[in-house]
Amino acid sequence: MNWEDAIPSIAIAEAARATEPAMDSDQFTAVYQRSAKPLWAYLARASGDPSLADDLMQESYVRFLCAGFPGDGEVASRMYLFRIASNLLRDHWRRPRTLPIEDLPPNRSAAPDTSAQTDSRLTLDPALAKLRPRDRQLLWLAHAENYSHREIAQITGLAVTSIRLLLFRARRQMAHLLKD
Amino acid sequence: MTTCAHLDEVRHALTAGQWPHAAAPELRAHAASCNRCAQEILITTYLQQARSAAIASAQPGTPSVLWWRAQLLRRNTAVERASRPIAAAQIFALIMVVLGIACIIGTRWRSLLDPTLPARAAASLATIRGDWGIIPLILAFTLIPTLGAVILYLSTERK
Structure with missing residues (x-):
């Protein structure tokens, strides 16, 4: 019990005023239902890891709500979500890949599961799997989500000129892989 | 970085779902002889199919859980700021x-x-x-x- 607990009403009232959400629950549900699947598809294909996509998608929506995005229309909200998700992906790729032994899955040393029960969501298309994650990300945004170079620059935080060059190289590599 | 004058038309046909059957015959004839447009069609078709497959297998959770989690986080952050x-x-x-x-x-x-x-x-x-x-x-x-x-x-x- 701290002494500021004696005046909780003041702090909570302040907090309540500061936490007025930019959209109510129903509005959020509508945005979620329209954007969750494409966002998950982007995260799953760019990362190649459906479980990671599940986690990052949830975190993206929580951050989206906490940021209090005023929501200048559905398109802007959706682009903002993709931007948050891209930042989370980038943070994930930058993080060191050391796992403590307690966090390792129990069957890590076992033979890979070849049964038909394996999660079909885990399969990443061979051509996509051979690309670098950033190239997958850029190609997905450009060709699957149909974003322009300027929009991709806003989502990824890269310069428009860099996007043009990176997409050119990624496209060439992907076309080569698909033809093979 | 090569480009093509018909690239925007090809892109529009692809995003509108008009490619190949509803696209103009001249555009299809052009795409058959243009490397840049052929590349665009190959990649976009492939990734659109991958997108449809991924969307079909997506199992997003309920939004209400995320909504309440965000409200709790916002409230805690605000209380911390106020104190x-x-x-x-x-x-x-x-x-x-x-x-x-x-x-x-x-x-x-x-x-x-x-x-x-x-x-x-x-x-x-x-x-x-x-x-x-x-x-x-x-x-x-x-x-x-x-x-x-x-x-x-x-x-x-x-x-």
């Missing part, structure tokens, strides 16, 4: 108390080292006891450690 001035005031008060004690010790250190200090203190206590009785002394000796303990508790409780 920052209180923490600053606590630190300021602690610094002032420490400075006050340091000033008293600094100005009175000679009298504190005086060997007759215990005898003089005992005489003062005896005078107070004679004038006011034992109760004020008991109150003073219990109040000081109690307040000290309360201050110590409040300053460490948050940690």
